[in-house]
Amino acid sequence: MSPDLLYALAGVGLCGIGLAGFLLLDHLLRRLLAFNLLGSGVFLVLVGLAQHRGGPDPVPQALVLTGIVVAIAATALAIVLIRRYFHLTGRTSLADAGDGQS
């Protein structure tokens, strides 16, 4: 087994942990962290799996850089929304809040 494949497998593991956290956790910040974990896992798979055949490959590295920028933007937006939501309602989860609309 090549080290690159090891990275990819670790990425799959991270994805699993992240997904489980994303679906099971209630706390909004924890869910956001789980999302980041999931994202890192996907990036590892993207780089590791492509390196595995045919040596270093610049394309996935460029893609992951873009992906990290996107993930940071998403995280920042989520944090702003969570913060505002917490200030307005004092809640840290979306569950069992009074539903205004439906």
Added chain:
Amino acid sequence: MAGLLFTPLAWAALSLLLDFRRGRWLSWLGMLIQVLVSLSLWFAVAGGGGFFYALAGWEAPLGIALRVDGLAVSFVLLTAAVATACGVHAGVYLDPGKSWQRYFWPLFWFLWAGLNGVWLGADLFNLYVGLELISLAAVGLVALGGEAAALRAALRYLFAALLGSLAYLLGVALLYGQFGTLSLTGIAGVVGATEPAAALALLLMLAGLALKTALFPLHGWLPPAHGIAKSPVSALLSGLVVKASFYIAARLWLELGDRLGSQLLAQGLGALGAAAVLWGSWRAFRQPYLKQVVAYSSVAQIGYLFLLFPLTYAVAEPVSRLAQQGITLQVISHALAKAAMFLAAGNLILSVRSKRVDALGGVSHFLPFSLFSFGLAGVSLMGMPPTGGFAAKWLLLQASLASGQWWWIAVLLLGGVLAAAYVFRIYRASFLEDSVSDDFYHPPKTLEAIPMILALLALGLGLVAEPVLSVLALPFEVAAGVTAVQP
């Protein structure tokens, strides 16, 4: 060509510097430019066929390759039409006195840039970036206003959208690891029949995109988000945003589905779509709030789109083409009709000062115009002739008959009946005369005219379906990497 992407981005940055009123003038100018450029590109493609275009001369995989064909250019034009209508409506509808309104324009333009990027994107990673740009802008638009309920809907939407995007990206990673290319046509050229890793990748991508398109039973995030957003925003979200992820799913399926898909997957997606049609329509019928009715109606109408999967898998070529045309018409007519419906619903809510359906009593007498636009859009959703909705369903009916999958016909017919039920429920509420005096707010004429124009477009689409479809089906020069230089 590049202007379709750069104008919205430039306008987003510029309008960030201005307040709402000045941003409005800037944006109206930008919309005019976008409409003109989209129209001229449409005529260029209608005359000369599709082409590949490498942005700034950088070739794929590091550059951004654009794929301009009949389908893409039709959606660019559709986006220009619907977004302009929503933008003009928003300029009048939103109250310029509130300080946060100025953020509407930057988000609006980022959304437009993302949409054009998705319609024109030729490689899988750029599609991902386009999708994320759309999601982030759309979430920002839902959260606009900053009430707790809106934030809650926005957060739920954000989490669903992020999960969907990552599932899609994981699929992209697997495909790149397998084939070493990101170009969709390139992958379609080398993929074989039995490749479990590629099949898994396709499954992941379709699952992620189905979540972002709000396919039943993953639709939970859609009604709160679309119901609580401001009306022009809801119109954008329902009309265009959910179509972007479906468009990618459809492109993937049509390129790779015949080898990587299976009958089980195709029928399963179709069955979920059918369930969405029935469940969404039923829920729409039961909602106490006007905009929730329209939002659940979106869940139902999205369901029809997923009939694409069974109707194009393992069927004869002409049948598949019929189904593709039907689905494309459904996308276009739903975008126009649903945008009209949300804008009209916004006007009605403004008039009666309440979001409830049962507050509409007497509207028919004093505000017939807004109600009429709502009804016209409803007629297209029901699929009555001569609307675009009818033409779409007629093509789908023919495709189901020709491929021997008669069970989808029942869904198409029942969906139409249920749509009629929830539209007539609104009508019934508005014809109840419980007030004799006209104490309604009368919205400005611009607000009333825009949904009417959109509804008439949806209505007229059925009459011009033939020429529209002929541009959609334009032959595409499949010479990957060849770039035509356009201004």
